[in-house]
Amino acid sequence: MDLQAVIAEKITEKGAISVAEYMNLALSHPEHGYYIKKDPLGKAGDFTTAPEISQIFGEMIGAFLAQQWRIMGEPATTLMELGPGRGTLMSDMLRITRHVEGFHNSLSINMVETSPYLRAAQQGKLYGQHPDISWLETIELPPKPLLLVANEFFDALPIRQFVSQGKEISERMIALRDGKFIFSPENAPVIREHCPAALDITRKISAHIAAHGGVALFIDYGYIGGSRADTLQALKNHEYHDPLEDVGDADLTAHVDFNALKDAAKAGGATVHGVISQGMFLSRLGAPVRAKMLCKNASDEQQKTILSALSRLIEPEQMGDLFKMICLTGARHPKPEGF
Numbered sequence: 001m002d003l004q005a006v007i008a009e010k011i012t013e014k015g016a017i018s019v020a021e022y023m024n025l026a027l028s029h030p031e032h033g034y035y036i037k038k039d040p041l042g043k044a045g046d047f048t049t050a051p052e053i054s055q056i057f058g059e060m061i062g063a064f065l066a067q068q069w070r071i072m073g074e075p076a077t078t079l080m081e082l083g084p085g086r087g088t089l090m091s092d093m094l095r096i097t098r099h100v101e102g103f104h105n106s107l108s109i110n111m112v113e114t115s116p117y118l119r120a121a122q123q124g125k126l127y128g129q130h131p132d133i134s135w136l137e138t139i140e141l142p143p144k145p146l147l148l149v150a151n152e153f154f155d156a157l158p159i160r161q162f163v164s165q166g167k168e169i170s171e172r173m174i175a176l177r178d179g180k181f182i183f184s185p186e187n188a189p190v191i192r193e194h195c196p197a198a199l200d201i202t203r204k205i206s207a208h209i210a211a212h213g214g215v216a217l218f219i220d221y222g223y224i225g226g227s228r229a230d231t232l233q234a235l236k237n238h239e240y241h242d243p244l245e246d247v248g249d250a251d252l253t254a255h256v257d258f259n260a261l262k263d264a265a266k267a268g269g270a271t272v273h274g275v276i277s278q279g280m281f282l283s284r285l286g287a288p289v290r291a292k293m294l295c296k297n298a299s300d301e302q303q304k305t306i307l308s309a310l311s312r313l314i315e316p317e318q319m320g321d322l323f324k325m326i327c328l329t330g331a332r333h334p335k336p337e338g339f
């Protein structure tokens, strides 16, 4: 049975399911879920992420976190990544910070990953880079300071959507007709959506940082202000796809509501910096300077690749503006560089 059949059977037996449940099954069904069974990243996959575009992304974030650790007073720290994909970001962060005195020795690294497939890829990529790396299915935080990074993690968490029909507001569901999925009610405008899991996780991390200290960076594509009605989208082979088709074989995401994340973080007790754009953050941290350095020992062809990857990350009309970030810190922590 494929995922289409599994979900269809569920709907036939129990009735329509919410968009959140559909998204959860599509991405995380233990056998057929999109993230569970294959590598969605890169040219051969369905989408490409910033760490896969250029090593500079991970290098800037690694240097940023090491600097925050210094400011925190160089404590024994949990370094956690949420949804680490192929492990490229962590690998680049560890390589660039190898010579920061005392840093690696003070870290216990936690990779939070539900996909056995990607977990294996991460283990391969990180082999030999650090003696204390463990993998978790969910976020568990030991009582000590935290450095955390999540890139394109929140967009993969299930959203709930609400529709209006006349005066009535109801949750948007997914039903079955002639063996195909349809939205139910049909053709009713979506008036809002939200992502309870993202808010819960943000509150939890924020409360931890308020109590134990730390710095968390959330990077994702999303919006500031207002609430968008319907941002549910599917991507397959780098192209937009119908979210109700090829379930489990297309990536399913929603844009991240940064104001909602900020509110959740404030409610949890942390101080929030940003929202700023990815392009601005990387530029302020010196990504263009780093690119020039990498170009020094590179062939003409390689230089072209390095510079076009840099443009992709920071130019406003490419990923620079759509991707945004916030940083959570403890109350007494100074405003972090770049924000």
Ligand code: SAH
Binding pocket: 027, 028, 035, 041, 049, 050, 051, 052, 082, 083, 084, 085, 086, 089, 112, 113, 114, 115, 118, 137, 150, 151, 152, 153, 156, 157
């Ligand atoms: N951060 C990586 C990958 C982004 S794709 C990069 O930038 O390249 C989303 C990642 O989140 C994948 O690793 C996926 O398996 C993981 N993921 C999705 N839902 C998750 C969940 N509920 N808990 C933990 N990891 C999850």
